[in-house]
Amino acid sequence: MTPHLDLQSQLALTGYVADESVAMALHLSGALGRPLLLEGPAGVGKTEIAKALAQVMNARLIRLQCYEGLDASHAIYEWNYQRQLLAIRAEGAREDALFSEKYLLRRPLLEAISQPEPPVLLIDEIDRADEEFEAYLLEILSDFQITIPELGTIKAQSRPRVILTANGTRDLSDALRRRCLYSYVDYPDRAAELAILKARHPGLEPKLAKQIVAVVQALRAEDLEKKPGVAEMLDWAAALAGLGINDLGTDRAAVQATLVCILKTAADRDAAPPEMVERLIGKVA
Numbered sequence: 115m116t117p118h119l120d121l122q123s124q125l126a127l128t129g130y131v132a133d134e135s136v137a138m139a140l141h142l143s144g145a146l147g148r149p150l151l152l153e154g155p156a157g158v159g160k161t162e163i164a165k166a167l168a169q170v171m172n173a174r175l176i177r178l179q180c181y182e183g184l185d186a187s188h189a190i191y192e193w194n195y196q197r198q199l200l201a202i203r204a205e206g207a208r209e210d211a212l213f214s215e216k217y218l219l220r221r222p223l224l225e226a227i228s229q230p231e232p233p234v235l236l237i238d239e240i241d242r243a244d245e246e247f248e249a250y251l252l253e254i255l256s257d258f259q260i261t262i263p264e265l266g267t268i269k270a271q272s273r274p275r276v277i278l279t280a281n282g283t284r285d286l287s288d289a290l291r292r293r294c295l296y297s298y299v300d301y302p303d304r305a306a307e308l309a310i311l312k313a314r315h316p317g318l319e320p321k322l323a324k325q326i327v328a329v330v331q332a333l334r335a336e337d338l339e340k341k342p343g344v345a346e347m348l349d350w351a352a353a354l355a356g357l358g359i360n361d362l363g364t365d366r367a368a369v370q371a372t373l374v375c376i377l378k379t380a381a382d383r384d385a386a387p388p389e390m391v392e393r394l395i396g397k398v399a
Contacts, residue, residue, distance in 0.1 A: 117141050121170070130159070130166035131302070131310045139297035140167060149255050149276035151240075151291065154299035157343015159310075160279040163299070164236040167275065174233040176274070178222035180243040186250050190223045190260055213264035223251075224260055227270035234275045240290075241280040248290050255293045302344065304331055310344060315351050319360040326351050328398040329362070329391075330376065338385055342376040350375040362395045369395065 122137035132140070136152075140163070143150035152160040168175035178189055198212045220228060226235040237251070254260060258270035278294060280286060302310060307327045311318065326347065334341045342350075353372045354362075362369050370388055377383050 117145075124170045125163075125166045126313070128166040128169040129313045130162055131306055131313055132163065132166075133302075133306065136163065136297055136299060139295055143277075143295050144275060146295070147273055149278060149294045151278045151280065151286075151294040151296050152299050153280045153282065153296070155301065155341065155343070156281045157341070157345055158299045158301055159344045160299050161236065161238055162344075164234055164238075164277040164279075167277065168234040171232070171234065171275070173231065173275070174229065175236060176222050176226045176229075176233050177236040177238060180237065180239045180241075180247070182242060182244060184243045184247050186247075188221055189247070190221050190250065191262060192219050192221065193217055194219050215265070218262075218265070223254055224268070226274045226276075227254070227258055227260060227268065229274070230271050232272040232274055234277065237276065237278045239281060239283070240278045241283040241286060245287060248287050252289060252293070255290075301331075301334060301341075304328070307331065307344065307347065311347065311351055314348050315355065318351060318355055322354065322360050322362065323351070325362045325395070325398040326354070329394050332394045332397075333376065333386060336386060336390075338377075338382045340378045340382055342378075346376045346378070362398065366392065366395065 118134070118138040118141040121141050122132050122134065125132045125137065125140075139150055139152075142148075152163060154160060164177075165175060167173075193213065194217045198217050201212060201217075222235070226233055240248070240251075255276065258273055259267050261267045301307075304327055307330070308323060311323050311327060315323070330342050330347045330350070350372060353375050354369070357365075357368055357372070359365055359368060359372075370391060373383075373386075373391060377386055
């Protein structure tokens with residue numbers, strides 16, 4: 115078995131169903147020591163790839179959730195000013211003693227390169243951060259080191275496996291893309307989504323599983339603001355199973371009520387009125 119197919123099988127054991135292209139990208143990322151950028155719509159399981167990889171590697175997962183306004187103090191490091199102030203008051207500590215490892219707060223990026231064993235570093239939704247923040251990443255992704263003016267340059271004890279995800283909120287810089295391998299993660303096809311559902315909910319009635327996947331895939335073809343992702347599909351399956359529903363055609367009122375799991379905006383509720391959902395269910399029931 116080729117290495118990427120072996121990795122694909124190992125990911126499946128964690129409950130993550132990866133297609134061959136994603137498995138190859140993950141394998142090459144590890145073999146070449148390069149970060150991997152996963153791009154695609156929200157809800158297709160990009161974050162889950164990093165979690166599954168950490169399980170396969172038996173490695174620690176360190177996650178940096180990006181957002182607008184994220185800066186170095188929240189992503190890389192900052193000083194514990196409260197402890198420094200207490201040290202000045204209690205011990206009269208000198209300035210040079212205050213800026214030591216004892217008072218350093220390691221945020222995800224610094225924490226990731228400080229591990230004795232390679233962790234999986236997930237930089238989630240990098241496109242939500244400002245372009246300025248991307249510049250902070252370049253030194254880390256190029257040399258896996260961080261410069262702290264008061265302490266000098268800290269080099270990685272071990273090279274983390276870096277996974278970046280992006281939902282297409284904005285264009286990423288060419289400099290960042292050049293430093294990464296790339297894979298596009300789309301919504302799964304019907305067979306793959308059914309395999310995901312069976313892996314996550316093995317006790318689900320086979321007929322219900324097929325109905326759920328068919329309805330969700332049909333809804334994605336509609337003009338919705340927030341198309342239901344894999345996570346929403348799994349939530350809907352759990353809700354139906356929890357209510358004891360084994361066939362979408364048996365209790366239409368209860369099924370309609372559970373659509374709160376997959377239709378997440380008022381506009382989408384209007385775009386998928388009960389009669390339309392009834393029609394979709396009628397096709398699969």
